[in-house]
Amino acid sequence: xxxxxxxxxxxxxxxxxxxxxxxxxxxxxxxxxxxxxxxxxxxxxxxxxxxxxxxxxxxxxxxxxxxxxxxxxxxxxxxxxxxxxxxxxxxxxxxxxxxxxxxxxxxxxxxxxxxxxxxxxxxxxxxxxxxxxxxxxxxxxxxx
Amino acid sequence: xxxxxxxxxxxxxxxxxxxxxxxxxxxxxxxxxxxxxxxxxxxxxxxxxxxxxxxxxxxxxxxxxxxxxxxxxxxxxxxxxxxxxxxxxxxxxxxxxxxxxxxxxxxxxxxxxxxxxxxxxxxxxxxxxxxxxxxxxxxxxxxxxxxxxxxxxxxxxxxxxxxxxxxxxxxxxxxxxxxxxxxxxxxxxxxxxxxxxxxxxxxxxxxxxxxxxxxxxxxxxxxxxxxxxxxxxxxxxxxxxxxxxxxxxxxxxxxxxxxxxxxxxxxxxxxxxxxxxxxxxxxxxxxxxxxxxxxxxxxxxxxxxxxxxxxxxxxxxxxxxxxxxxxxxxxxxxxxxxxxxxxxxxxxxxxxx
Numbered sequence: 001x002x003x004x005x006x007x008x009x010x011x012x013x014x015x016x017x018x019x020x021x022x023x024x025x026x027x028x029x030x031x032x033x034x035x036x037x038x039x040x041x042x043x044x045x046x047x048x049x050x051x052x053x054x055x056x057x058x059x060x061x062x063x064x065x066x067x068x069x070x071x072x073x074x075x076x077x078x079x080x081x082x083x084x085x086x087x088x089x090x091x092x093x094x095x096x097x098x099x100x101x102x103x104x105x106x107x108x109x110x111x112x113x114x115x116x117x118x119x120x121x122x123x124x125x126x127x128x129x130x131x132x133x134x135x136x137x138x139x140x141x142x143x144x
Numbered sequence: 145x146x147x148x149x150x151x152x153x154x155x156x157x158x159x160x161x162x163x164x165x166x167x168x169x170x171x172x173x174x175x176x177x178x179x180x181x182x183x184x185x186x187x188x189x190x191x192x193x194x195x196x197x198x199x200x201x202x203x204x205x206x207x208x209x210x211x212x213x214x215x216x217x218x219x220x221x222x223x224x225x226x227x228x229x230x231x232x233x234x235x236x237x238x239x240x241x242x243x244x245x246x247x248x249x250x251x252x253x254x255x256x257x258x259x260x261x262x263x264x265x266x267x268x269x270x271x272x273x274x275x276x277x278x279x280x281x282x283x284x285x286x287x288x289x290x291x292x293x294x295x296x297x298x299x300x301x302x303x304x305x306x307x308x309x310x311x312x313x314x315x316x317x318x319x320x321x322x323x324x325x326x327x328x329x330x331x332x333x334x335x336x337x338x339x340x341x342x343x344x345x346x347x348x349x350x351x352x353x354x355x356x357x358x359x360x361x362x363x364x365x366x367x368x369x370x371x372x373x374x375x376x377x378x379x380x381x382x383x384x385x386x387x388x389x390x391x392x393x394x395x396x397x398x399x400x401x402x403x404x405x406x407x408x409x410x411x412x413x414x415x416x417x418x419x420x421x422x423x424x425x426x427x428x429x430x431x432x433x434x435x436x437x438x439x440x441x442x443x444x445x446x447x448x449x450x451x452x453x454x455x456x457x458x459x460x461x462x463x464x465x466x467x468x469x470x471x472x473x474x475x476x477x478x479x480x481x482x483x484x485x486x487x488x489x490x491x492x493x494x495x496x497x
Contacts, residue, residue: 052198054198055179055183055184055185055186055195056185056262056265056266057170057173057174057179057183057184057185057262058179058183058197058198058201059265060174060258060261060262060265061174061201061205061258062198062201063258063261064205064208064209064212064256064258064261065201065204065205065208067208067212067256068207068208068209068211068212068256069208071211071212071215071256072211
């Protein structure tokens with residue numbers, strides 16, 4: 001009873017307050033908020049990937065396929081790494097050989113040369129090209 | 145329909161029969177690209193009818209199976225080499241190293257076999273624990289849940305360090321009480337009615353290493369027995385078993401085994417009958433593995449004021465597993481006391497006189 005009375009008196013008070021200081025409501029207006037809420041409720045399930053409903057046999061088959069893929073992939077990576085390692089070892093061995101045979105040629109081959117854009121010995125062999133392939137802003141260093 | 149398996153996984157000349165699926169229809173389903181008998185594992189007719197296998201699985205599955213099978217064949221070749229080495233080597237340390245390596249390879253060879261994956265996922269109750277690969281899967285499951293659970297319960301209920309200092313769990317201990325409508329494995333820490341615990345429990349000790357004839361000691365103690373004179377608590381020994389021979393095939397300690405081997409029991413079972421107003425009593429089950437070839441030689445041990453740490457130290461016992469439940473005074477306690485002739489229990493109250 002008392003609360004109802006209080007509520008009846010409330011609008012006048014609120015008006016007074018609004019006249020002095022306009023309150024800025026946070027967030028959207030109620031209609032827009034309702035639409036947003038409904039949408040978010042509706043789409044919650046759709047954001048999730050659909051659950052695979054498999055019988056036990058197919059679940060085991062699925063696991064087997066995934067396992068075979070991962071084993072194969074691991075094997076491939078191991079093979080690639082081995083090839084790269086062999087390449088590197090080959091280069092290193094050739095370089096050592098040169099050093100043993102002819103010191104001068106070895107130093108020549110390792111000397112930094114300005115203007116030689118792709119010195120072969122600078123790059124470690126990789127499977128893929130570098131992220132930044134070309135230095136467009138390259139300025140040649142001035143020789144003294 | 146022809147099987148997708150063309151190699152070692154369908155050859156049981158040197159592999160155990162327990163590595164195959166027992167259910168023929170299920171086995172056929174796992175060895176064919178499609179499901180020839182429909183989804184056998186689904187029970188409801190309606191779910192069977194509406195079930196569809198994922199698109200494209202029938203093409204890819206044989207490839208995957210054969211790839212993994214060929215990997216397994218390579219592993220079996222390695223095992224053969226190790227077997228040859230084992231025959232030649234005489235040194236014991238090298239021999240044990242080679243044996244460990246062989247067990248590891250035996251796991252690796254079978255770990256991706258779909259039939260074994262099926263068995264270890266959906267048929268854990270009836271798998272053959274003599275096979276290293278099944279033990280590997282059981283251990284993985286146990287480490288994911290059971291081991292963490294028992295350690296959490298032991299620590300939060302302070303059984304560690306109230307009974308033994310600590311535990312490095314190596315075996316899975318399962319416990320159940322016969323009859324009384326609770327024919328189920330007890331979860332560690334459950335509060336059980338004294339009626340349910342009035343007969344000795346049956347235990348199952350699951351070893352994850354190869355175990356042919358290890359000896360075990362089992363002690364059940366209650367560290368919450370009130371000790372009024374010292375204004376403290378003392379430990380009571382409720383059950384003592386010694387020199388229990390268990391293996392991978394048979395890890396069960398039940399009434400049948402105890403009747404057959406009466407020498408196992410050195411302290412008979414005393415059911416927990418907590419006195420009124422003494423709160424929950426923790427009843428800890430400790431499983432010890434005995435040192436190799438060493439027998440525990442204990443006569444009748446005093447039940448009251450039992451020192452479990454001293455006992456373990458004297459007999460060179462290593463705790464490998466534990467379990468626990470809790471008991472509290474209830475309306476069945478008097479009956480159980482009468483059954484065992486224990487007399488009427490004390491009733492504790494706030495004021496002592």
